[in-house]
Amino acid sequence: MSTDPNKQELHLENDIICHADNIQQLISELSDNTPQIQRDLYNFLADWFNESPYITVHTSGSTGTPKAFIVRKEQMMQSAILTCSFLQLQKGDTALLCMPLQYIAGKMVVVRALVAGLKLILRTPSGHPLADVKTPLRFAAMIPLQVYNTLRIPEEKVRLYQTEILIIGGGAINKELETEIRAFPNTVYSTYGMTETLSHIALRRLNGPEASSSYTPFPSVQLSLSPEETLVIDAPLVCDETLVTNDIAEIHPDGTFTILGRKDNTINTGGIKVQIECVEETLRSIISVTFAVTAVPHPGLGEAIVLLVEKAADTDGLPDKIASLLPRYQQPKYIRQVDAIPLTGSGKTDRKACRLLAAQLI
Secondary structure, X not given: OOOOHHHOOEEEXXXXXEOOOOHXXXXXXXXXXXXHHHHHHHHHHHHHHOOOOEEEEEOOOOOOOOOEEEEEHHHHHHHHHHHHHHHOOOOOOEEEEOOOOOOHHHHHHHHHHHHHOOEEEEOOOOOOOOOOOOOOOOEEEEOHHHHHHHHOOHHHHHHHHHOOEEEEOOOOOOHHHHHHHOOOOOXXXXXXXXXXXXXXXXXXXXXXXXXXXXXXXXXXXXXXXXXOOEEEEEOOOOOOOOEEEEEEEEEOOOOOEEEEEEHHHEEEEOOEEEEHHHHHHHHOOOOOOOEEEEEEXXXXXXXXXXXXXXXXXXXXOHHHHHHHHOOHHHOOOXXXXXXXXXXXXXXXXXXXXXXXXXHHHO
């Protein structure tokens, strides 16, 4: 694997080879018709190939205000080595870039290609990343929504099945989608990580005989729990400092772990703590449109649970259906229909915006 940016090359589908000596020329040759994803790629490569050992990355803002921070390129390459070694990706393998380059997930697809010598297939980020991909893929990284949409189109589903290795990150995989994934003939993993860990530090197999409900951390990663039972990550290859997350977790005797939800997604209603993710997972079986669970201040309960549902939903009889699925303390006190559920730039539920929206409606 190559860990010297001055000697790295990025091979693209159209036989363009990008490296430190020609990236500025490639940028100067861009036309008005050049897809934005290619422009973003060249700009990222210009930063990557410059003399600075650092690069700026941005959080998605799914749990608060998006943040920018500086990391060492060496750390990003170490992250790429961990993934490429585990998945046995080799020089010449094809990899799909179909996620925005503004965020770490997209950046790390490129860094893996640079380090391992992968051939990169570019597609503008969309809900149907395989719509026009004819090249057989060795590796692809997608978010759950992209996988779900792809499975709805027969020819795209075939292409997804033919992708040898698929990793899925950036959001929760619900039970229905995970059930579909179990039938995949290829190799599929769910990832655990965040911007601060420069993409994932653990993987969970979703199909085949190795399928598991728990994540397995990379060998160089040490895990523990904080006093609040949130996951603490010590990953010296990719993080300079120990990272205390907001993810409530359970660490098993074999070293694997399960994520139960986020600390900041806990609603304290009537003295009982309710995990938003658990409620949403249950409600997905009866609500087919986009929705979100949030809370508003309440004089008696402390916080009252609110269900926000996009207006396309049929809410007739919904409270009775919810009552049959959830214990009373988890049931929404308020149900409100909205034009759209607030999302972050990376497509995740914007929890802060949902709370503000609920406060306006109630």
